[in-house]
Structure formats: structure tokens, C-alpha cells
Amino acid sequence: MASTRRTGEPHDAGKRPGRRSAAKPARVSPGGGRPGESPPGAQSTPPGVDRLQSEFLANISHEFRTPMNSILGYTKMLLKGSYGYLNEQQQKNLRKVYENAQHLMGLIDDLLNLSNLELGRMALQMVPVSVKKVTLSSLVSVEPLLVDRVLEVEHAIPPDLCPVLADEVRIKEVLINLLNNAIKFTPDHGRIMIEAAMVTPPGEDAGKVEILVRDSGIGIPPEHHKTIFGQFFQLYEPEGSDYQGVGLGLYISRKLIELHGGSILVQSEPGRGSTFSFRLPAAPATG
Numbered sequence: 001m002a003s004t005r006r007t008g009e010p011h012d013a014g015k016r017p018g019r020r021s022a023a024k025p026a027r028v029s030p031g032g033g034r035p036g037e038s039p040p041g042a043q044s045t046p047p048g049v050d051r052l053q054s055e056f057l058a059n060i061s062h063e064f065r066t067p068m069n070s071i072l073g074y075t076k077m078l079l080k081g082s083y084g085y086l087n088e089q090q091q092k093n094l095r096k097v098y099e100n101a102q103h104l105m106g107l108i109d110d111l112l113n114l115s116n117l118e119l120g121r122m123a124l125q126m127v128p129v130s131v132k133k134v135t136l137s138s139l140v141s142v143e144p145l146l147v148d149r150v151l152e153v154e155h156a157i158p159p160d161l162c163p164v165l166a167d168e169v170r171i172k173e174v175l176i177n178l179l180n181n182a183i184k185f186t187p188d189h190g191r192i193m194i195e196a197a198m199v200t201p202p203g204e205d206a207g208k209v210e211i212l213v214r215d216s217g218i219g220i221p222p223e224h225h226k227t228i229f230g231q232f233f234q235l236y237e238p239e240g241s242d243y244q245g246v247g248l249g250l251y252i253s254r255k256l257i258e259l260h261g262g263s264i265l266v267q268s269e270p271g272r273g274s275t276f277s278f279r280l281p282a283a284p285a286t287g
Ligand SMILES: Nc1ncnc2c1ncn2[C@@H]1O[C@H](COP(=O)(O)OP(=O)(O)OP(=O)(O)O)[C@@H](O)[C@H]1O
Pocket: 019, 020, 177, 181, 182, 185, 215, 217, 218, 219, 220, 228, 233, 234, 235, 236, 244, 245, 246, 247, 248, 249, 250, 251, 274
């Protein structure tokens, strides 16, 4: 069938609604470099330059956020009909503008997070957080990624599970990153599950809450269980494949969980799905 894209009509940069599909910075190739380290053979950066680069990235990403928020806000109002009626074609094209602006905003947020993490400027707001509430709001955030997909997405959070002591915004970011990956790397008719349970690690008195994101997707070979947590690491070239992204989600998630004093783990076998898990301290009971 002939293409319906007319000459002069802009390309739709994002394949699916949701996060990022923007231009790509240099990527560590599979097998090259441990998480957070430069690839072998890379020239070392002079002292101070890393910091300057992070400062520059932090400032520029921060500056990008204001106009992007305005683009998103006005586009949303136009879509809602606040400035008058839009015909079907206008709505369709404006929705593409909105989705691509969201992709870009996701990338800007990643860069801002990355530079703030590198600069040690990420201050956590530790408060008791309901695991069920943060799970449900993360699932709402990834809903656009599930349009046109045939995936079973479920959650199993015990109703009496105690809250965790954490920064709600950051934990939501981690869950969105893990869900985003689970959705991306699980073919249609697969299953994604978020689970949480109280655990008491041996030798520790205080209980922890373990949160798991399981998928029945393509899985990860054992030799990459560490490298996937590095910066700009991707197992598949997004060009020519259906997988979009820049390889930052797991690196940022690992750093955010480490800031909470925990670690993020993966269990996975090629063709048999993946389970990502992390533990957070249970919030002390009040009253
Ligand atoms: N659930 C998963 N199943 C299979 N492979 C995965 C899964 N999660 C991550 N990976 C592998 O680890 C790589 C790194 O993941 P990460 O989330 O950091 O980057 P990305 O998803 O490619 O891009 P971004 O998160 O920046 O959009 C992925 O490109 C993929 O190869």
C-alpha cells in the first residue's frame, strides 16, 4: 500500500507514545567498559572537565525545561479544544507534536538527572511512601506505551504492606524506567508484573520492602547483567531495530537506588524474561 505521508509533512520522530527517541550521544558498545566507567582505550578526561561538562549539561537541560513545559501545556490545551474546534487531521497531527514533545522532555529530564547525580546535587526528600500508590501512578504514566500493544500488566502489592522510607518522585522514576524497559523488551502476548513484599535480610533487624518488576520478554545474557547498568549501554542498535532509547534508564535507576542506600539487581535468561528488584527500608511506624 502507498505511504500516506505527504511531501513536506514532518516525520514522526517517535515510534510510540511515551519516552525518548531523540538524538543519541556516544554509546558504550556491548562488552566495553564496566558500569559508570569509560570504555577501554578511551582517553582520560582532564580533572575538572567532567565537572564542567556536568555543570553545562545541568544548566542547559534546566533551561530547556521551561520552553518545553510551555509547548506541552499549550499543545494540551489546544488538544482539549480550549482555543476552538480542531478537525480530525489537525488533532492527529497535534497529538504527534505532543507525543514528540513528551519524548524530548523525557530525554531532558534524564540529562538533568544524570548531571545532578554526577555533581552530587541530588537531594532526596525522604518520607513514608505507599508502595501501592507509587506503583499505580507509575502504571498510569506508562499507559501511553501500552496503546497498540497486547501485554498483560498486573500488580500484586499486599494491602497491609507497610510504607517505605524513600523519595517518592525518584522511586516513581525508577519504576517508570523499569516498566518502560519491560514493555519495550517484551513481545506482544507477554506478561509484566510488579510485586512487593516485606523481607528481613539475614543479620539485619529492620525490615525492608522488596519491589520487583518481572517480564516474560526477550531476556538478557548473563555476561551483560552488569554492563546494562552502565551509561549509554544498549544491547541492540536502535537503528534498524524496534527498540528506542539512549541507554540511560538503568544507569540513572541504579544511581537513584544507590542514593537510597540500596542496590538494584537483575535475574534474567535469554528468551525467559527478566526480573529487576530493589529493596527500600520500611518506614518507622508513627504514633
Ligand atoms: N527488561 C529488559 N529485557 C531485556 N533487555 C533489557 C531489559 N531492560 C534493559 N535491557 C537491556 O539493557 C539495556 C540498557 O537499558 P536502559 O534502560 O539503560 O537503556 P534503554 O532502555 O536502551 O534506553 P533508555 O532507558 O535511555 O530509553 C537495554 O538497551 C537493553 O539492551
